[in-house]
């Protein structure tokens with residue numbers, strides 16, 4: 001086993017003094033040295049996702065499965081400190097935490113809270129073992145921030161739901177096996193009432209996935225059209241009509257997952273910025289670097305705080321997740337701005353055959369994504385105002 005020199009020793013936190021967590025870091029780092037994470041290539045998403053899932057399978061088989069999934073479903077419960085260690089170490093070797101984020105960070109906690117025993121047994125083990133890829137089918141063209149303005153319907157017809165409508169911005173939908181979906185199960189209902197949260201098999205007849213080509217050339221999102229798609233009623237999670245409750249649980253879990261995962265990625269990228277600053281930074285850049293360090297340290301504490309918050313009152317859980325997500329989005333832009341200042345035109349002048357340079361450029365272009373995906377900054381501020389500051393709803 002390797003001797004661990006802590007890359008995050010200077011960050012405030014408690015885990016670093018815990019012997020188990022230190023040895024866990026050494027253990028996972030040893031494994032990652034032997035089986036490095038594949039490089040994520042968003043321009044060849046199909047191959048890349050398959051490689052990442054295969055790597056996830058090996059990781060799980062080697063004893064590093066999902067930290068937030070019970071053992072009987074193929075996971076291994078870990079302390080919050082260990083979850084953070086696993087996220088940090090994976091990010092440090094460039095493993096893309098977002099692969100299967102829907103299965104790992106959203107579906108798993110949702111099924112543990114509201115899923116039936118059959119649903120847990122069917123869908124959790126393949127997620128824990130990296131066998132099935134999931135996507136999230138929440139946003140619609142007129143229902144993004146206003147999620148409960150959704151119009152897609154899932155009408156109960158005997159033992160089936162018949163689903164008709166459209167979703168948009170569904171990440172990796174083109175390659176996903178299953179979708180976690182929201183639609184109106186009660187025709188004519190509005191707002192939070194009459195919504196169902198259910199699982200849809202993405203290979204079902206009547207589903208048309210149309211990838212959206214992004215400014216940078218990749219196609220990570222898709223529009224998904226449903227034309228009288230049949231889904232078993234047994235796929236409904238929680239009480240039919242009460243899907244808003246499930247949706248809010250998913251959003252809180254998504255935002256917490258994004259906060260912890262993005263923190264770990266930024267902490268890894270921070271080391272690169274330190275090196276860049278040392279070789280070409282001015283005193284202004286060094287001040288910006290120190291501010292970043294401070295923001296990252298706070299985000300680390302946020303991640304620890306959130307991961308231990310599940311039992312708190314729901315609006316508070318949502319607000320804490322919102323705070324982490326908000327800071328994650330802010331950090332993303334701060335980091336890429338500093339990198340752009342240090343690199344100047346090098347950040348844009350990309351030789352397409354130079355994968356490392358293309359990655360740096362792509363990070364810059366996509367740095368705003370975290371301030372939108374999982375809910376915009378304004379929506380996070382609304383959640384904080386209501387859930388933590390107890391302001392009236394606007």
Ligand SMILES: Cc1cc2nc3c(=O)[nH]c(=O)nc-3n(C[C@H](O)[C@H](O)[C@H](O)COP(=O)(O)OP(=O)(O)OC[C@H]3O[C@@H](n4cnc5c(N)ncnc54)[C@H](O)[C@@H]3O)c2cc1C
Nearest residue numbers: 136137138139144145169170171369372373374375376378
């Ligand atoms: C990287 C990324 C990945 C994504 N992945 C998925 C996915 O896998 N599945 C999925 O379903 N969706 C996904 N989305 C969609 C995402 O959830 C929505 O883009 C987001 O919720 C905003 O919705 P919208 O784009 O419709 O913008 P709108 O809701 O139209 O918002 C437009 C602007 O108005 C502001 N605004 C709206 N309402 C309010 C309000 N009440 N108070 C203050 N300001 C307000 C917003 O903050 C924003 O600035 C993804 C988005 C991104 C960027």
